[in-house]
Amino acid sequence: MKKMHIAAALTASAALVLTGCSAGGTDAGSAGGDNKIVVDMWAGSQDDTAALEAQVAIAQKANPDLKIELRTAPWGDFFTKLTTNMASGNMACVTGMNSGMLSSYTAGFAQLTDEDLATAGIVTDEFADGALEILSNKGDVYGVPFDMATMLTYYNADMLTETGAPVPADGWTFDDFEATAKAATTDKHAGFGIGMGGFQWQALPIAKAGVQPVKQDGTLDLTNPAFVDAATWYGELVTEQKVALPVSSASDTGWGENQYSSGMAAMAVDGTWNAVGYLDNDPGFTAGMAPLPAGPNGSLGLVLGSGFGIAQDCDNKEAALKVLGSLLSVESQDYIASSGRSYPARVSSQPLYFESLPAEYRDQVEAAFESAFSNVQGQYVTDNWSKIDTFVQPQLVSVYNGQESMENVLKTAQSQFGK
Template identity: 45%
Template sequence: MRPFERGTMQKRRLAFGAMVAVGALGFSACGQDDGTSADEGTTTIVWNMWSGDAESEQKLRDQMAVAQGLVGNDITIELQTAPWADFFTKLNANMASGKVACVTAMNGQRLTGYTEAFLPLGEEELETAGISRDDYNPGALSVMEHDSTLYGLPYDTATMFLFYNADLFEQAGVALPTNDWTIDEFEQAARQITANTGVKGFAVSIDEFQWLSLPMAKSGLQPVNDDGELALTDPAFVEAATWYGDLVTEAGVSAAPPSAAETAWDPTQFENGQAAMIIDGTWNATRYTDEGLPFTGGAVRLPAGDAGAFGVALGSGYGVAANCEEKEAALEVLGALTGPEVQQVIAEQGGYPAQLGSQPLYFEALPASSRDVLTAAFTAGFDGSTAQRVNDQWTQVATAMPNELVSVYAGQSSMADALESLQSRFAR
């Protein structure tokens, strides 16, 4: 692969700046098996990403319009999406057949199981993309690294928050959460709201980050230990996870998700006013504090356990497929999708950009009504956060979790048995 001269992407960004201002462009092209095609000198690069609804799809298309202007007329970007629940199943099939799209999204917490699908990114590849490591803090890049090798570039960085319905707190006569809240204060508030309003104080989850956050915060432990080994049966973690399940079966402060297929159950409970609190990612911070909601929403960092404040750094990004025949063009697209112009769009859409220079744009774009609350939550939430540890078995564990959790919430099995089942099936 021949790298472009240094600054190629920056020059193109200037040359096509006027095109970006015009708005969304129309694209139609058919990619070959490796996510490329060539027609009359134009190369099509397929960009494969997850998307759950029309709104998120439009956000991606708005990002693509800017990226398209940056790479110019010699390259056409074609967006292909799948729901999060199906994305990795389809990616596994594409890997087996050698048909991974040239630019493919990857969640940092699942990267370990997919490194063979991606081109390692050294200085030569980064130069072609027009991206520097200095554009990021080390923690942001680490989510796309495995064994000290960089396999992709992050487009966002995230952690987990506790979101709350301020109206229900006021109705119950309970003080609002703070960034100094403890697990005990969280549980007490959930019980009081449930008792005083008839509305559940919390909504548990079956999604991995959403449900794991409170047990991790309570125990101060991650389900993968410092040695990279699965540690779901660590007694302290089991105790904390059991407490979480008991929020449904014993405390009664949460209803139970009806099935493992209901991955959006907890956000729906919260947005419909049927639960006063949920745990979700910073990527939804503007959604849950939007002025259009029928209540006033707020956010704080995760409540602290006995070991003190706890947080994990999360993130997702894009990589270039190892099987891509047009790697140079794909690297240009990668650079455009993760560069400062698209980072600005992500910030304006409510995402927290990965690049340091773009992060202030997120807070500038916030409505005045939520700016102070979210700025305080982000400052507290990222303070001292560490990367969530995963290993080669983690994707399988995360895929199997929902069915186990539904049984626990229904009172059909214990949390200890569910964690033992996962540990025995997937530990190496």
């Protein structure tokens, strides 16, 4: 299936070796003089690398007195090496970061103050609502995003027409969701592709409960009654309502999305980064998209994305901030929007993203995005969130097969990681 490249995507391919710059070594921000700033970011393909090079060229033009060096690595290697570089005080002065990974790396990044943002030329009002929450943790800002994303409900319009199932639409409820899933379930395909990935399985429970499984201060809250009830309902889509198929293995991390994209499920939940990929799918079915359904208190979604922060030990913070600002400038944001690679965080650039899409999809994508981003909240995570996610994910197989309850899984995770 064709997929859009977004900075938050978990893709991998060969790229350059990741090294850093800080106060500590020969690759420091001051290496070769105080005018050298290294930018580290992941790149999953040659196209990703070329896009980053174009953005760095924009920053270089805006800062002719500086020497800006880009260094990239595939997603997995990037974070492995970032862990090493952070421990050794050898982070790049300008380092890329993803919202879902931030909590593990806050110690390596400088907290950005209003004065820092001003030095970078960042005017927060020029960025979309919720954008500055993307790279914030416990109320502190560690970076500024260049793109943003949230979760959507994707549906197979041909399948819904064939079964007479109601079509998801803006303002639909969880009762509507159940009605569509049940009507679309046949002996040939499921009404819904159940999620295994962290964002994919949590999206509907968060929307239904109106709360996240972590409090804003980073306190783990997996046993919040509203979240437990909503998560239990989610698991019962397989075991009780039987509108989704159980997962055979914990290694099937993209189970629901793959079921949908292959025409084996009528609906699935996935990120906005795959919008065009699903619309222009290889099987050739007519795809549609809608915001997440609304619970009793509306529909709560998470705002996700990636951007850049400044290393805590950067020698030349002022120069690094100027580079960061240039990487997030109007010209740079217009570039990524016009390329259709990802949805920019800067408001003025967002229309260019929709203009870059094929005409037959443009209005549908814009309407779905506008609705989905209207009620978003930055993701709250604990300092050990990646360990929690790693623990819960394989347990979902037992939940979906009726061998374990969602409540017990959440209670065990709360007990083990909530201290």
